[in-house]
Amino acid sequence: MTGKYDLLDAIFHPKSIAFVGVTTSNPLHWTRTFWDSAREFQFEGPMYPVNPRGGELDGYKVYRSVDEIPGNIDYAICTVSAKIAPEIVRKCAAKGAKAVHFCTAGFAETGGADVTELQQELVATASETGVRIIGPNCMGIYCPESRLSYDTCFSKQSGNVGFISQSGGNSIYTIREANWRGVKFSKVVSIGNACDLNESDFLEYMIEDPQTRIIALYLEGVRDGKRFRQLLERASLQKTVVMVKGGGGEAGARATASHTASLAGNDVIWDALCRQLNVIKPKNMEEMVDVLTTLRFMPAFKGRNVLLVGPGGGASVMLTDEFERRGFKLPAVTDKIREELLGFSQAAGNMLLNPIDYSQSMQDPGSMHKAIQLLTKWKEVDFCVGFFRPSQMTNGFLDMVRKADDMVNQAFSASFKPVAYIVESAVTATRQAIAFEMAQKVVASGKPVFYSFAAAAEALRLVADYNKRKISRL
Amino acid sequence: MTGKYDLLDAIFHPKSIAFVGVTTSNPLHWTRTFWDSAREFQFEGPMYPVNPRGGELDGYKVYRSVDEIPGNIDYAICTVSAKIAPEIVRKCAAKGAKAVHFCTAGFAETGGADVTELQQELVATASETGVRIIGPNCMGIYCPESRLSYDTCFSKQSGNVGFISQSGGNSIYTIREANWRGVKFSKVVSIGNACDLNESDFLEYMIEDPQTRIIALYLEGVRDGKRFRQLLERASLQKTVVMVKGGGGEAGARATASHTASLAGNDVIWDALCRQLNVIKPKNMEEMVDVLTTLRFMPAFKGRNVLLVGPGGGASVMLTDEFERRGFKLPAVTDKIREELLGFSQAAGNMLLNPIDYSQSMQDPGSMHKAIQLLTKWKEVDFCVGFFRPSQMTNGFLDMVRKADDMVNQAFSASFKPVAYIVESAVTATRQAIAFEMAQKVVASGKPVFYSFAAAAEALRLVADYNKRKISRL
Structure with missing residues (x-):
């Protein structure tokens, strides 16, 4: 166990959460997803909705700004517009937050110079304040044991599958389908642009996490190839690893760039690496769910008869x-x-x-x-x-x-x-x-x-x- | 148009039908499938239920034997036990039937010497009487334009797909799924053991049939390889041909032998033949339905963009x-x-x-x-x-x-x-x-x-x- 492990573990188990930018007027609005899920999962710590309009949400006082929250917050889930993201990080830092999750899209994945700069500013602010960032452009954390979820329909039971997904949609698909078939998750993180905490950080955490026996990955590209490769080898020796690699072709690479600002890399290299490390490599999310279901319910069979x-x-x-x-x-x-x-x-x-x-x-x-x-x-x-x-x-x-x-x-x-x-x-x-x-x-x-x-x-x-x-x- | 074509065409368009062996007591019994379908499709000619117990079925008099049917019959659908099959053929011949369909299983596909002999006797009787046999061990004919079907749920509309299937179940799967997706059939025949009329006879007919533009095939093996190959080439030049070949492997060959008494043949040879003749070769029935749907609704697209x-x-x-x-x-x-x-x-x-x-x-x-x-x-x-x-x-x-x-x-x-x-x-x-x-x-x-x-x-x-x-x- 390392200091890094403890930090990540604390992020997966927040004691209090601010929901910055949650809409109070429209119950069907997408910004309600995180709030509704925490309510559905009966998150046990304090929950603070934040919206400049103030008022009330499900009987909770809505704070006009993060500043107004009484006492400290541990974690923030933000659905605010991209341009105020750095400011929100500073405010959360002042309240003692360990991490801030930005669901917000419209950063480097758009390819615009201004928003790429904005993402860089976000990273700089994180580094300066010591607050860690999840995202932007992602769904954040689902961790049944800490009653944190990004969909009201995910299972409330914990399992042994840890899942790191660069795509929110692909993670939702996988969790829902796998849940229905009896597969439960220990921790899931949808990392999106992963401008600060990235796939390697979460992979390192999941290797050490005792609840996680199977590590599932949906990746479009990795930031630090060497580090990731070393971690993947460690993971493959200690746990079962299943990875779907998205965006192997020419247009796929273009799609991943505009989706999560990733450089996709060559399919052949990934195939060879996975074969070498005995990482199971399904072609798509359907096969990922099929493999997770097999691993969950079929004890290792001896042969091919x-x-x-x-x-x-x-x-x-x-x-x-x-x-x-x-x-x-x-x-x-x-x-x-x-x-x-x-x-x-x-x-x-x-x-x-x-x-x-x-x-x-x-x-x-x-x-x-x-x-x-x-x-x-x-x-x-x-x-x-x-x-x-x-x-x-x-x-x-x-x-x-x-x-x-x-x-x-x-x-x-x-x-x-x-x-x-x-x-x-x-x-x-x-x-x-x-x-x-x-x-x-x-x-x-x-x-x-x-x-x-x-x-x-x-x-x-x-x-x-x-x-x-x-x-x-x- | 040949005499053979006219005979087959008459078989697909019978003027009257005897349902030999249909159960009157249990409306859910499988022998009712053909009777119920003809009723549902409002078959226009005379329909004669035949069962030794006599009585009445849906207001129709049930004849105790084929002999008792007044006047001639054109076609018979038989769900009687295998051992009386030759006798039924003789009785149908006496009534002027052109063809008899035996749904009945328990012939050569069981591998027993006695029942293989029984199938040979059936073929001999057919040859002697001039009555043609469909099956045994099959579902027979579905032809919307003549209001003949083997499932009440098949579409009543005609289309341009002709389908020859060695498996009844695979044909039902294909018709149902394709129907739902808007694909309609001209003629379908499930041929089973195909002891008399076989895949080549029906393929020859479908090549000439003006309603059929696409020929779909599910085959486990062919009787006369040379003839079939020639017909497949003709078919591929005149129409679009889609073929699923079942039982390519070792156990697959065993399964086809016990399923329809077929010798499956080598996958590699079939793959090469289909490539050469530009026959579309899906791997399974799901892909067959996907291909038929594509052919039905997507005008030939020019490239791969x-x-x-x-x-x-x-x-x-x-x-x-x-x-x-x-x-x-x-x-x-x-x-x-x-x-x-x-x-x-x-x-x-x-x-x-x-x-x-x-x-x-x-x-x-x-x-x-x-x-x-x-x-x-x-x-x-x-x-x-x-x-x-x-x-x-x-x-x-x-x-x-x-x-x-x-x-x-x-x-x-x-x-x-x-x-x-x-x-x-x-x-x-x-x-x-x-x-x-x-x-x-x-x-x-x-x-x-x-x-x-x-x-x-x-x-x-x-x-x-x-x-x-x-x-x-x-």
């Missing part, structure tokens, strides 16, 4: 293709196991190979339970994947298959090997509702849920590669 | 990456166009590059309309892609962005170049409903809708490659 279970011949073939294309194997069920299976199920023989199409067999829960136990005890199987695809069924089949899938999901809980479940969405409203309900059941039963055959196979490939390299690195 | 429009910096970077990774270019908006844009919008300058992040600009419909016109008149742009991603927004932003996206979708209708729209689904129930509504609006406005950044970029890549090769083949 998969058992596939689901209704429908054509769907089974498609799922098999997705796995085989990625170097997985489907061991053929042996005659011995097949005979045992036939001993307690009325199954048609052809359905007991692998993939296992149960649509015409094993309609009773007891035999499905026994079948899953028997098949997952088998040493040739490293993990199991089930699936439900409501769009492939006529109305006549849907109800039957829905019940059967429910049963498979339950039987999967008896598996001796890690399991995953795919629940594909569907177009009609009824089927959407059915898929949604099925996905909820999978999540509630503590299994990883995926939304497409390809998505599941790709996430499992990324994690299988990681598991394999991890062993060879030991 | 794309203009991306949507809310959120991080999302814009991610979408840019998906396109650049696949060889597309995002031309940088010129200073001249940018000045023109700034003339009528209150936009921040940085948002007018490409990708265009409109979340902080162009909030009024008029200027968005003008901006899209201006940008799509620009010769550097070949097509436009908009996107809506509800999961990336806090509650505070959602409503604003939803309105803005609605506006962009409307403004896109003024585009001088082909357009596509991505509407990502989202996890919470509210956001799911919002995404669903937005997707419906896109479909209603006659645009192709995609469900993820990667899916859109991949479908557009497949079609861009096709368009390019098509020109070089001329």
Whole structure:
């Protein structure tokens, strides 16, 4: 533990917060996001809304200026216009603030000389006053254990994933989607232009943070390549690291420059570095969520042998293709196991190979339970994947298959090997509702849920590669 | 037009149908699928339910046997057990049937010697009686213009896509999903084990069928490779052909054998053949639907220059990456166009590059309309892609962005170049409903809708490659 660690830890656990620039008139205005979230999360310390108009907000006195706040503040979340940012920093410094988060955009990312200067002035003010800056142009901190959030809908539960994101939107996407699938976060920080505290500072903190076991990164570029590389190596040796790198191409680089004033760097270099350090590198945020879900719910599986279970011949073939294309194997069920299976199920023989199409067999829960136990005890199987695809069924089949899938999901809980479940969405409203309900059941039963055959196979490939390299690195 | 064409055409347009084996007792039983669909589609010719128990079904007399049907029948849909299949063929032949469709499974696909013999007997009976067989182990025909369907939910409208599928489930998935996105079919046939009429017979028919402009194929294997290859070449010269090939790997081959008794063949050979013939080859059914949607709604675009429009910096970077990774270019908006844009919008300058992040600009419909016109008149742009991603927004932003996206979708209708729209689904129930509504609006406005950044970029890549090769083949 270092002084730097303690400072960052204090920033993630503020004792009091000023909400500078929060709107009192319009409850739907975006500046209310932080205030509403702190209220929803029941932040325990003092909260001070600040707005030149004064008045009252949710029963709290609104201060016309940071100066007017009685006593000290620990942290400030600012949604004020860019040009007054340095002044706000000075005022917060006078009140003893350790850090100020500027959600405000309109700094260096716009490319204008005047606003780039403004950002430089902000950095100088921070350095002069000792106040640290988060942002500008970002969503700041989400830390369930300190009841700090930037969306009212994020989970109030803590988990083991730390997440540093250069994009606020991509972080919101990831947190919401991952939360729904049962993944919880220890600390998240959306860093935007990262003019003062940057990705390396937060990465260093998360390496040391005992609550964080998995470090997720969405980066468009890094400020100090050498330092970041060293930290990434340390992180990869101590924790599991998952990184999405945005803006690898020509227009992508242009987009990251205008998004967070970042220099994106070459994709090939990042790919090589991640392979070398065994950093999992999904291509996009969807895959990031899929990987986090896999890491959360699937204990490290030993090999690439998969058992596939689901209704429908054509769907089974498609799922098999997705796995085989990625170097997985489907061991053929042996005659011995097949005979045992036939001993307690009325199954048609052809359905007991692998993939296992149960649509015409094993309609009773007891035999499905026994079948899953028997098949997952088998040493040739490293993990199991089930699936439900409501769009492939006529109305006549849907109800039957829905019940059967429910049963498979339950039987999967008896598996001796890690399991995953795919629940594909569907177009009609009824089927959407059915898929949604099925996905909820999978999540509630503590299994990883995926939304497409390809998505599941790709996430499992990324994690299988990681598991394999991890062993060879030991 | 050949005698063969006329026969197949007659099979797709039966004048009367016997439903042999339809259950009268349980309205949810799968054997009711065909009967219910014919009723829902208001099939115009005589319909004869056949079941040994007799009685009545939906006010129709149920015949105890095919023999008892008064007069002739043109076509029979059979859901009887495999062992009586040859006998049914003989009875149907006596009634003048041109073809019999066996939905019934339990033939050669089970791998049993007895049932493989049964399938051979079925083929012999067909040959002897002159009745043609569809299947067994399949869903048969969907042909909106003759009011024949195998699902009550399929569209009643005809389109220009002919589809031959070895898998019933994969065909149902494709039809449902494509229908919802505005793609309509001329003729679909699910062929299963294809013991008599096979993929080549139907492909030959669809090449000649004037209603069919696009031929979609889901195949696990072909019976007569040489004939099929010749037909595929003819098809590819006269129409647009899209093929998904299932079961390329080792277990995939095992799965196709047990699914439709097919020999799958090598993936590499199929890839090479499709490239040579300019057959579009998506990896799976999701991509098949994406490609059909693209072909339906996007006039052949000339090049690979794309203009991306949507809310959120991080999302814009991610979408840019998906396109650049696949060889597309995002031309940088010129200073001249940018000045023109700034003339009528209150936009921040940085948002007018490409990708265009409109979340902080162009909030009024008029200027968005003008901006899209201006940008799509620009010769550097070949097509436009908009996107809506509800999961990336806090509650505070959602409503604003939803309105803005609605506006962009409307403004896109003024585009001088082909357009596509991505509407990502989202996890919470509210956001799911919002995404669903937005997707419906896109479909209603006659645009192709995609469900993820990667899916859109991949479908557009497949079609861009096709368009390019098509020109070089001329």
